[in-house]
Amino acid sequence: MEETVIRLPARWTDASVLEKTLRTGPSPLSNLCSEVNFQIPKNCQLMTDAAVRFLCLLNQLDYSTRRVTINFEEKKDGVLPYLERIGFFQSLSPGVLVLPHRPSGFAAVRYRGHNPSVVEIQRIYRKQRDDSLPKRLTRAITQACEKRRDVNEIEEAAWTIFAELIDNVFSHSETLLDGFAALQVYPKGNCLKVAVSDSGFGMLETLRPALKKEAPKLAALSDVDLIVEVFKQGLSRHGSGRGCGLKGCADKAVKFGAELDVRLPTARVLLVPGTLGYTPNRAFCYSDLPLIWGTHVCFTFNLTKKF
Amino acid sequence: MLRMNQIPSLDLRLSEFMDGEDGWGRDAGRVTCRRLIGFVESNPGILVFRVSLIRVRRVDISFASETVVELARKYRGQKGFCFVDLVDMDQRENWEAAALRAKQPIMMWGSNGKPTIVGLEPGQGTVGALAFALRKTEVRAAEYAAADKSVSITNASTKFKQLWEQGFLLRREAAAESGGLEYVYFLIR
Numbered sequence: 001m002e003e004t005v006i007r008l009p010a011r012w013t014d015a016s017v018l019e020k021t022l023r024t025g026p027s028p029l030s031n032l033c034s035e036v037n038f039q040i041p042k043n044c045q046l047m048t049d050a051a052v053r054f055l056c057l058l059n060q061l062d063y064s065t066r067r068v069t070i071n072f073e074e075k076k077d078g079v080l081p082y083l084e085r086i087g088f089f090q091s092l093s094p095g096v097l098v099l100p101h102r103p104s105g106f107a108a109v110r111y112r113g114h115n116p117s118v119v120e121i122q123r124i125y126r127k128q129r130d131d132s133l134p135k136r137l138t139r140a141i142t143q144a145c146e147k148r149r150d151v152n153e154i155e156e157a158a159w160t161i162f163a164e165l166i167d168n169v170f171s172h173s174e175t176l177l178d179g180f181a182a183l184q185v186y187p188k189g190n191c192l193k194v195a196v197s198d199s200g201f202g203m204l205e206t207l208r209p210a211l212k213k214e215a216p217k218l219a220a221l222s223d224v225d226l227i228v229e230v231f232k233q234g235l236s237r238h239g240s241g242r243g244c245g246l247k248g249c250a251d252k253a254v255k256f257g258a259e260l261d262v263r264l265p266t267a268r269v270l271l272v273p274g275t276l277g278y279t280p281n282r283a284f285c286y287s288d289l290p291l292i293w294g295t296h297v298c299f300t301f302n303l304t305k306k307f
Numbered sequence: 308m309l310r311m312n313q314i315p316s317l318d319l320r321l322s323e324f325m326d327g328e329d330g331w332g333r334d335a336g337r338v339t340c341r342r343l344i345g346f347v348e349s350n351p352g353i354l355v356f357r358v359s360l361i362r363v364r365r366v367d368i369s370f371a372s373e374t375v376v377e378l379a380r381k382y383r384g385q386k387g388f389c390f391v392d393l394v395d396m397d398q399r400e401n402w403e404a405a406a407l408r409a410k411q412p413i414m415m416w417g418s419n420g421k422p423t424i425v426g427l428e429p430g431q432g433t434v435g436a437l438a439f440a441l442r443k444t445e446v447r448a449a450e451y452a453a454a455d456k457s458v459s460i461t462n463a464s465t466k467f468k469q470l471w472e473q474g475f476l477l478r479r480e481a482a483a484e485s486g487g488l489e490y491v492y493f494l495i496r
């Protein structure tokens with residue numbers, strides 16, 4: 001049994017950078033690892049998609065009885081106050097040790113609903129559905145994109161994506177751990193990130209067994225091809241009449257040239273839309289990744305093309 | 308309100324069966340659907356329900372699948388459901404996606420009285436018959452065969468039967484001029 005130290009880079013860290021960092025070392029959820037120490041250096045800026053995925057990993061590590069420490073090397077202007085504002089620590093398992101100290105959570109309360117570009121990380125309570133969750137998550141768009149003519153279109157697309165993905169967490173994730181959802185508008189980057197993560201079995205783990213019985217040809221597809229089909233034609237373990245929700249998400253996101261990032265327990269598929277939407281030949285696949293339970297989906301809207 | 312024509316119809320406000328202005332998720336959809344079925348069953352004489360989306364701000368595709376699309380599918384051939392004020396394009400996309408997946412057509416009537424089909428489109432073999440039906444309140448196979456010389460009565464009858472089975476039209480039995488029985492097909496409006 002040993003301690004694993006994972007040091008995040010001192011720069012903007014989106015889900016891709018986080019994944020690249022995690023790949024450099026042993027899987028923190030492996031059986032050999034009993035203690036995990038995450039070091040967050042000065043100038044490390046966690047973006048929303050990375051923050052939500054990181055949060056899930058931390059809670060999974062704590063749930064599986066690892067000793068987990070996050071050590072923030074900068075506390076005044078760095079990522080710690082930002083994470084505090086978006087409610088990261090309110091959703092973090094109490095067993096995770098935060099150094100130099102765990103924020104009180106007052107900042108999240110103080111900023112709640114008043115930050116024009118970011119919505120706090122919202123917890124998806126599996127036991128009790130919060131009907132207003134998709135609406136709360138998308139309200140930041142109205143403020144952040146108010147000068148855009150297509151603000152309503154963006155908001156409706158993001159709302160549908162949240163509604164469908166959060167509903168999937170309720171229907172499919174089968175986990176005791178809560179899921180998380182977050183949205184952030186990056187005015188300078190002219191992009192919008194819509195992220196939903198859960199800590200369940202993973203989309204394909206529940207889909208493949210059903211497909212083996214009903215659609216063996218689809219079941220034989222690789223992870224990349226199957227993920228593409230999930231979002232392109234809509235597939236569900238409940239049969240051909242279902243699965244249209246994720247397809248609908250993709251159809252809306254493609255209008256904004258949104259990149260789609262799907263992280264599964266040990267694989268990740270990054271889809272870049274072309275004229276035909278999401279296709280296998282425009283997919284980047286990463287396999288044999290360090291284990292993170294669940295399905296982590298992030299759409300990154302490109303807001304530079306339409307105005 | 309019951310309208311004064313020969314096809315018993317009733318207005319149905321979806322919002323009155325929902326828990327809020329936003330409808331999302333399959334479970335919430337199923338709850339709403341059970342309420343809708345209760346309403347439909349409590350009005351046994353009504354053949355057409357004219358669904359109003361007033362005060363429905365948004366629905367996601369899963370909710371759409373489990374509510375009006377599911378009703379239309381469940382009662383296909385017996386009762387019809389149409390939209391009367393589906394003007395929001397984003398919402399329409401979601402109804403469209405849900406109806407397409409269920410292979411269910413749902414008529415949407417605009418304020419100008421013109422219909423648009425949400426969901427399943429008619430096939431090449433029946434599109435002409437549907438267009439003919441859309442010009443009338445009700446239609447018989449013999450009328451279509453008389454109007455289009457390339458179509459026999461049997462052929463016209465088959466086309467209308469397909470449209471009825473697929474959910475584009477409703478039908479009732481009526482006395483034929485020959486003395487027997489024939490079907491009269493009518494629009495869901």
